[in-house]
Amino acid sequence: MTGTELDRELAYLAECRAAMRRMVEDARLNVVVGEHVAGDRYSAERLGRHLKSLAKQLGEEPDGPVFFGRLDFATGEHAGRRYYIGRRHVSAGTGRQPLVLDWRAPVSRVFYQAGARDPQGLRVRRRFGWSWRPVALTGFEDEHLGRGDDTGTASRIVAAEIERPRVGPMRDIVATIQPEQDELVRAGLDDSICVQGAPGTGKTAVGLHRAAYLLYAHRQRLERAGVLVLGPNQAFLGYISAVLPSLGEVDVEQTTVERLLTRGPVRGADREDAVLVKHDARMATVLRRALYARVTAPAEPLAVPDGPHRRRVREEELRDIVAGVLREEIPYGVGRERVLARIVAVLRRQAEARGQTCGAAWSRKTGRAVAGYLGTVWPAVTPEEVVAGLLGDPEALAGAAEGILTPEEQAAILWRRPPRSAGSARWSAADMVLLDEVAGLLERPRGYGHVIVDEAQDLSPMQCRAVARRNEHGSLTVLGDLAQGTAPWAARDWRDRLGHLGKPDAQLIALTTGYRVPAVVVEIANRLLAELAVDVPATRSFRADGRLRVHRAGGGPAGLSAAVVAAVRDALGHDGSIAVITSDDALGPVTAALRSSGVEVADLDGGTAVGRVTAVPASLAKGLEYDHVVLVEPAEIVGAGARGPHRLYVALTRAVSRLDVLHAGPLPDWFPQPAGTAVAGPGR
Numbered sequence: 095m096t097g098t099e100l101d102r103e104l105a106y107l108a109e110c111r112a113a114m115r116r117m118v119e120d121a122r123l124n125v126v127v128g129e130h131v132a133g134d135r136y137s138a139e140r141l142g143r144h145l146k147s148l149a150k151q152l153g154e155e156p157d158g159p160v161f162f163g164r165l166d167f168a169t170g171e172h173a174g175r176r177y178y179i180g181r182r183h184v185s186a187g188t189g190r191q192p193l194v195l196d197w198r199a200p201v202s203r204v205f206y207q208a209g210a211r212d213p214q215g216l217r218v219r220r221r222f223g224w225s226w227r228p229v230a231l232t233g234f235e236d237e238h239l240g241r242g243d244d245t246g247t248a249s250r251i252v253a254a255e256i257e258r259p260r261v262g263p264m265r266d267i268v269a270t271i272q273p274e275q276d277e278l279v280r281a282g283l284d285d286s287i288c289v290q291g292a293p294g295t296g297k298t299a300v301g302l303h304r305a306a307y308l309l310y311a312h313r314q315r316l317e318r319a320g321v322l323v324l325g326p327n328q329a330f331l332g333y334i335s336a337v338l339p340s341l342g343e344v345d346v347e348q349t350t351v352e353r354l355l356t357r358g359p360v361r362g363a364d365r366e367d368a369v370l371v372k373h374d375a376r377m378a379t380v381l382r383r384a385l386y387a388r389v390t391a392p393a394e395p396l397a398v399p400d401g402p403h404r405r406r407v408r409e410e411e412l413r414d415i416v417a418g419v420l421r422e423e424i425p426y427g428v429g430r431e432r433v434l435a436r437i438v439a440v441l442r443r444q445a446e447a448r449g450q451t452c453g454a455a456w457s458r459k460t461g462r463a464v465a466g467y468l469g470t471v472w473p474a475v476t477p478e479e480v481v482a483g484l485l486g487d488p489e490a491l492a493g494a495a496e497g498i499l500t501p502e503e504q505a506a507i508l509w510r511r512p513p514r515s516a517g518s519a520r521w522s523a524a525d526m527v528l529l530d531e532v533a534g535l536l537e538r539p540r541g542y543g544h545v546i547v548d549e550a551q552d553l554s555p556m557q558c559r560a561v562a563r564r565n566e567h568g569s570l571t572v573l574g575d576l577a578q579g580t581a582p583w584a585a586r587d588w589r590d591r592l593g594h595l596g597k598p599d600a601q602l603i604a605l606t607t608g609y610r611v612p613a614v615v616v617e618i619a620n621r622l623l624a625e626l627a628v629d630v631p632a633t634r635s636f637r638a639d640g641r642l643r644v645h646r647a648g649g650g651p652a653g654l655s656a657a658v659v660a661a662v663r664d665a666l667g668h669d670g671s672i673a674v675i676t677s678d679d680a681l682g683p684v685t686a687a688l689r690s691s692g693v694e695v696a697d698l699d700g701g702t703a704v705g706r707v708t709a710v711p712a713s714l715a716k717g718l719e720y721d722h723v724v725l726v727e728p729a730e731i732v733g734a735g736a737r738g739p740h741r742l743y744v745a746l747t748r749a750v751s752r753l754d755v756l757h758a759g760p761l762p763d764w765f766p767q768p769a770g771t772a773v774a775g776p777g778r
């Protein structure tokens with residue numbers, strides 16, 4: 095690399111920064127103008143918000159890494175052209191080619207996909223290297239693809255970025271998206287896809303970048319419909335929350351499925367057998383039956399006063415109306431409106447046949463009179479009334495569940511002491527899926543243009559249905575790993591879950607190259623994988639660095655605590671984040687031991703972990719990653735519940751650079767090392 099070439103790039107960078115400062119000025123000016131000129135309030139608000147956030151982002155960024163790649167084309171439609179690729183467009187002014195192209199622009203795809211075998215018209219692909227503290231352009235690497243030069247994953251810059259210590263929340267990967275990931279990020283808006291990916295293969299990263307890509311490529315369609323990202327818990331959402339804003343997207347709703355469905359406080363708890371029944375897809379049929387059991391065939395004619403007259407609708411006619419609407423399979427609430435409208439229409443025909451003029455006042459009055467009657471054949475109900483009516487009444491439950499739930503299953507969900515009214519019921523978390531199912535039968539919920547579900551292997555069939563209801567006309571990205579399923583209903587095969595998610599034909603794609611976990615750790619994770627009864631391919635690690643140590647602590651619980659403190663102190667000597675992962679039961683004592691020896695430890699609660707050391711219960715480790723993991727007593731994690739081995743698989747695969755496994759009791763059989771020895775991969 096010549097000094098003068100880097101100087102030229104630094105001069106270009108200075109030009110870009112000056113242009114960004116101009117963009118900030120323009121955006122700020124436009125905020126003021128835009129708020130006054132937009133046609134309606136909705137547009138004014140959106141425009142104002144958009145410009146403000148653009149001004150804010152640009153204002154925060156002029157000193158950041160403005161571009162990470164350069165494309166020099168030799169042939170094809172871009173022959174002779176040069177483009178810089180970055181996180182966003184940098185405009186050179188009206189009518190001129192942008193100084194930097196957004197990574198999502200069509201031509202940027204070449205940056206990710208071109209290789210020596212298929213240079214896609216490129217002469218040279220240049221990758222830029224940046225230092226982070228302070229942010230500075232430090233160098234570049236060229237691949238002369240036309241000459242068969244292709245460093246691909248052997249690129250120093252790519253490797254350094256993937257191995258860079260993790261601090262704080264998850265960051266974007268735009269500079270180093272791999273070809274197989276890019277295919278998924280840029281899949282079309284109408285394509286629903288399901289990514290089965292081993293730990294650390296970039297599923298979450300792919301999902302978030304896909305959201306950003308879709309919003310760029312289909313902004314108009316998605317802006318009103320919206321994009322929804324579902325994650326497993328608050329800690330995870332806190333961890334990923336910075337990625338989309340760093341890509342310039344702030345309008346994506348990110349939540350958990352529990353929050354999406356919540357209709358009020360959870361005040362009740364279920365026994366495990368009840369939870370299992372409530373999350374079972376068969377409940378959908380039981381609830382539908384329970385709701386429609388409230389519709390009764392009219393048993394007598396209807397008489398409605400109309401001035402001096404009494405208008406009548408015959409019983410058979412009423413029956414035909416109700417039966418006809420039932421056949422239409424529309425939401426219950428819409429059905430009710432339709433029955434009412436049809437009865438009113440019959441009455442109107444009668445009145446008009448007698449020369450009466452039926453205006454708006456007549457319609458209102460007649461509608462009110464019919465509504466009273468409607469309460470007896472197609473009553474208005476709330477989800478709470480339907481579910482309380484089912485769980486609180488053995489006869490109603492037996493009727494709705496006949497041939498679907500066994501007597502034991504019915505007994506499991508039946509309330510022992512029913513509340514006095516639906517309003518005073520103490521709803522459990524599992525009841526929320528039932529209430530949402532009924533709410534969906536009454537009225538269609540708001541739909542999204544695209545939904546991304548992370549850790550989808552842990553969604554229950556009933557939760558999947560709740561997602562499907564909100565995605566009827568949209569498309570879906572499902573991300574997950576069957577081997578990491580820890581919920582009692584965890585998926586064992588994807589097709590079944592995709593059916594519940596409403597996209598049975600989604601394309602299934604496997605990712606197997608892990609970018610988080612070093613090879614020495616992947617090796618033991620793969621041994622455990624062989625023990626789990628799931629049919630998924632093993633992981634290959636991209637990373638040759640990293641370290642695994644297995645240490646047997648003598649001296650009982652006190653000895654184990656002392657070993658944890660020593661391991662954390664040692665970890666603090668390295669850069670990056672540290673997690674102590676234990677079984678849920680052991681978390682309190684282990685955290686207390688660390689604190690009493692003067693180590694600052696943050697909890698995961700609320701999703702905001704501060705400081706370098708975080709105490710993580712195995713049940714919440716999913717989706718998270720830390721440079722250094724101290725994993726305490728694997729056998730205890732395995733022993734906690736039926737899916738213990740899967741939970742250990744999750745815990746083992748959180749480390750980016752170093753994993754210390756500490757144990758006082760015996761190690762699981764498949765563990766490669768006899769207790770007391772240490773294994774080291776290439777150190778750092």
Ligand SMILES: Nc1ncnc2c1ncn2[C@@H]1O[C@H](COP(=O)(O)OP(=O)(O)OP(=O)(O)O)[C@@H](O)[C@H]1O
Pocket residue numbers: 255256265266267270271272275291292293294295296297298299300575578609610716717718719747
């Ligand atoms: N192409 C890439 N370039 C740089 N880093 C990457 C790339 N792909 C993935 N990573 C990093 O690897 C780590 C794992 O990614 P991510 O969390 O998306 O994986 P995952 O498949 O969701 O893992 P898990 O199943 O364990 O939750 C993250 O730090 C992510 O930023």
